[in-house]
Amino acid sequence: MPIDGSFADRVVAVLTPLLGPHTAKRALAMICKKAGKEPEQLGQADIELAQSTLRPMLRTLIGNEVTVRVLADLGGPGGAP
């Protein structure tokens, strides 16, 4: 899923179809809080942190297999646990 723009935009774009726009932004805020950064400061280096933040929450809602796919869409090595 190639998505242009910043990493924060990509997080929101990947999560919105599943979680809706409101909660996709909330998930981004949770990643920012954990990283101690503003959304525009997030980059490729934060992919693993984003994946580890989102994995347990998404797995609870949709199971492991879809979670792995969603996290892989964020980029990086994939969402495998």
Added chain:
Amino acid sequence: MRAPRGLATLTCGVAVGGRYACEALWGAGDAWQRGIEVATAIACGAVVAEFSAGDPPRRPWSLLLLSMLVVLLVRLAAWLQWSVAGVSLKVGFLLVGNVIFAAAMLGFSRVLGSSDLLSERTAEARTKAMLTVGAIAACGLAFIGYNVLELIERGSPTTREGWASAFSSGFSTLSDALVFAGGLYLVWLLRPIVGGSIARPYLMMAFGGAAFLVVDAILIGAGATAQTDIADSTAKLIGTLAYSCFAAAALVQLALLRSGRRAAG
């Protein structure tokens, strides 16, 4: 990663329209309904099979599958007129099915509430949730009270089967009130993700839970125990709608899981 738009509406439309047409054309509405019940159980089974063993949603989906299988036993027991010590086994299966069904709905609420993305952590939000659930519970109790009054007005049952049927009717109402409350709680939990694919199966379940409660109210009015005991065609169509909502929930969930698997493959 989306379920096809309109899948839920199409499922419910085909189920309810099919029942109406079968009844009008061939007087075979009940046979169609049995088919919908079997299809609902198969769809729930497919969802259970699609989730991995350790996935949190798998357990409540398994309970929902089990309750749908018990519904099939209820129909079989009614058809074959199974009974033990003068009491129809249909009543016993109905009780067991209702317990499992209510447990499934509570299980869905528990699983969804445990995700940090949905659960409310503030004291104010918790208070609001408790007030909402409390109000729903009060409505459920009022409904059960009404049910008991209705039973008293009709006079005490005189046979063992009559008592079993009366008890089953009251218990079924309690269970459906729980399912309805669980459904409303699901809607409340899911409101932040309405618009996202994940919410759609659970919204269908909430709608189905409400339809089951409406059927229960009609059953009470008719003095009946199970949907097979009523003659009112509107009630039967609402019953079909209730089951088809759960079938739609399972199909949407299945489509969502399979689209994720295909994308990963």
